[in-house]
Amino acid sequence: MNQPLHDPFLRLLDRYQRDFPLLSSPFTLLAAECGLPEPVLLLRLRQSLRDGLLSRVGAVFAPNTVGASTLAALAVPPARLDEVAAQVSSLPQVNHNYARDHHYNLWFVLTAPDRAGIDAALARIAELTGLTPLDLPLEREYHIDLGFALGAQGPTRRVTVSPPPPVLDDADRRLIAALGEGLPLLPCPFLPLAAASGLSEQEVRERLQCWVASGVIRRFGFVLRHHELGFRANAMCVWQVPARERDAIAASLAADPAVTLCYARPPRGTHWPYNLFCMIHARDAASARRELARIAANHDLQQLPHAMLLSTRRYTQRGARYQQETT
Secondary structure, three states, X not given: OOOOOOOHHXXXXXXXXXXXXXXXXXXXXXXXXXXXXXXHHHHHHHHHHHHOOEEEXXXXXXXXXXXXXXXXXXXXXXXXHHHHHXXXXXXXXXXXXXXXXXXXXXXXXXXXXXXXXXXXXXXXHHHHHOXXXXXXXXXXXXXXXXXXXXXOOOOOOOOOOOOOOOOOOHHHHHHHHHHHHOOOOOOOOHHHHHHHHOOOXXXXXXXXXXXXXXXXXXXXXXXXXXOOOOOOEEEEEEEOOOHHXXXXXXXXXXXXXOEEEEEEOOOOOOOOOOOEEEEEEEOOHHHHHHHHHHHHHHOOOOOOOEEEEEEEEEEEEOOOOOOOOOO
């Protein structure tokens, strides 16, 4: 069990990874809660951004609700890996980009307003790199609610729900675009979002609250980077599961406390036969391997074809940008 945190600032980051107060002056409330003057709290948050601990303050949208997304990979000649990773990361559609120890050694997530935007980005990557991306769109999510508890008051595990996509108007889309970089670290942070979206400040907060309540926003709050928290090994674990057994196995995996993400994606022939994915975040590679062995034993997965893809380098980790021009 996680121990209580003694630093009030870290307790605040822990507590508000979700359920961030959607008030006109939220940092006034948070400053009072952790016993810091508001200007000092804002300074510490800005320093956390510069240090990389804090990725942003903002929304994590449920997959495929306000846009389209996919997980993709490339098999890159090792001598070209950094070059190709830079080309991939240069596209605004790419928000996560990692090297992993596998034949498919570069893995990235793309988001766009629609599937046509994803297809255009994948075509652009093929054009830039001369390599064909492996395209693995989400088929079903079982647990996607990534948060890292720093202490005993950190985010509790919640059941993942998949809400229907909302009907978005132009103001909604402008608001989603403005949220891409996160909430400004200002005393009244929703005012810039109002100016960017053409809504009143109250309308911005009401729309965000509606999306949170419906599950379109999976969580709104401090988005922390796992590597800077000490979770230095992240492993993508994949299995080739019989289709008729997939949902039952996935439900069991999704409930395992070591599994931070669990979802189904389509197999792609003999070169990528896997259809069930989960993520493990651990302090080091040895711990990740031990967790995988335990998970496989506990969930009776030892005999199924599988692979473990440990990350070896993080090239890009930023918030998803659903509204952008296709490069």
